[in-house]
Amino acid sequence: MPDTLVKPVESIVEFLSKSSPRPDFAVVLGSGVSVMEQLSNARTYMYKEVFGIGPSVEGHTGSLTIGQLNGEKESPVVAIFRGRFHLYEGHDWSVVTLPTQVVTTWGVPKLLLTNAAGGLNTGFSIGDLMVVTGYRDHLSHKEDGLVEEITSAPKSCENEFTKQIIAAGKALEGESKRPLRTGVYAALLGPSYETLAEIEMLRRLKADAVGMSTVPELLTAQKTSTIAAAVSVITNVWDDKPMGGHEEVLEASRHASTRLDALISRIVTETK
Numbered sequence: 338m339p340d341t342l343v344k345p346v347e348s349i350v351e352f353l354s355k356s357s358p359r360p361d362f363a364v365v366l367g368s369g370v371s372v373m374e375q376l377s378n379a380r381t382y383m384y385k386e387v388f389g390i391g392p393s394v395e396g397h398t399g400s401l402t403i404g405q406l407n408g409e410k411e412s413p414v415v416a417i418f419r420g421r422f423h424l425y426e427g428h429d430w431s432v433v434t435l436p437t438q439v440v441t442t443w444g445v446p447k448l449l450l451t452n453a454a455g456g457l458n459t460g461f462s463i464g465d466l467m468v469v470t471g472y473r474d475h476l477s478h479k480e481d482g483l484v485e486e487i488t489s490a491p492k493s494c495e496n497e498f499t500k501q502i503i504a505a506g507k508a509l510e511g512e513s514k515r516p517l518r519t520g521v522y523a524a525l526l527g528p529s530y531e532t533l534a535e536i537e538m539l540r541r542l543k544a545d546a547v548g549m550s551t552v553p554e555l556l557t558a559q560k561t562s563t564i565a566a567a568v569s570v571i572t573n574v575w576d577d578k579p580m581g582g583h584e585e586v587l588e589a590s591r592h593a594s595t596r597l598d599a600l601i602s603r604i605v606t607e608t609k
C-alpha cells in the first residue's frame with residue numbers, strides 16, 4: 338500500500354479523540370506479541386481506518402484498541418497499537434513513526450515500545466524480556482558512509498520511565514521465575530536476518546539484541562513531552578545453530594506475552 342494514502346497526523350488525532358478519551362499510556366506491540374486483550378469500555382479501530390494504510394507483515398494485526406485497564410471509573414486509559422510499519426517494507430520514516438507521532442501529538446504522557454529481537458548476548462535465553470537502556474542506530478545511514486555509525490558508542494535511552502519498568506520487572510522476577518534483562522538494542526534495516534559477520538560485528542559493538550524497528554520511534558518521542566521506553570522480547574539467541582525464521586519468532590513471542598502482560602499491567606497501574 339503506497340504511503341500517499343497515509344492520513345495527516347492532526348486529522349488522525351482529531352478522528353480518534355471524537356470517540357475515545359486521551360490515553361494515559363500507549364503501547365506499540367511488535368511481531369506476535371499480544372497483551373491487554375481485556376480492556377474495559379474499549380473501542381477497536383483497524384489501522385486502515387485510522388492511518389489510511391494497514392501493515393503487511395505476518396504477526397502484525399494492524400489494529401488500535403483504546404480502553405480502560407479495568408471497569409473502575411478512574412482506571413487508566415490505555416492505547417494498544419497492534420503492529421507497526423517498517424522501513425524494510427519500503428515505508429518512509431514519517432510513516433514508520435506515525436503511531437508514535439499520533440501518541441505525542443495527542444499528548445499521551447507515556448509510550449512503551451515493544452519489539453521482537455534476536456539475542457546477541459550469550460547469557461540471554463529465548464523468551465527473555467530485555468528493557469532497552471541504550472540503542473545503536475544502523476538505520477539512519479549518513480551520506481558519508483558507515484565509519485561514524487560503527488565507531489560511535491551506543492546511545493543511552495535510560496530515563497525515569499525505563500527505571501520504573503526495571504523496578505517493576507525486578508518485583509515480578511520471583512513470580513515469573515525469570516530474570517529481567519537490560520541492554521543495548523541495535524536496529525538494522527532487514528528484512529533478512531543478520532549474517533554471522535554482522536552478528537560478530539554487533540557483538541563487538543556491545544549490542545545485546547538486534548531487531549528492525551523501535552529506534553525511529555524512540556528518536557521521534559525524544560523531542561516531545563511523551564516519555565518513551567522500549568522492551569524487547571528475545572525470540573531467538575544467536576549461536577552456532579541455524580536460525581528458525583519468522584515462525585520461531587512468532588512462537589517465542591507468544592510465550593513471552595504472558596510475562597510482558599503482567600509487566601505492563603503493573604506499570605500502568607502505577608501510572609495513575
Ligand code: HPA
Pocket residue numbers: 453454455456530531547548549572573586
Ligand atoms: N534479527 C533481527 N530481527 C529479529 C530477530 C533477529 O535475530 N529476531 C526477531 N526479530
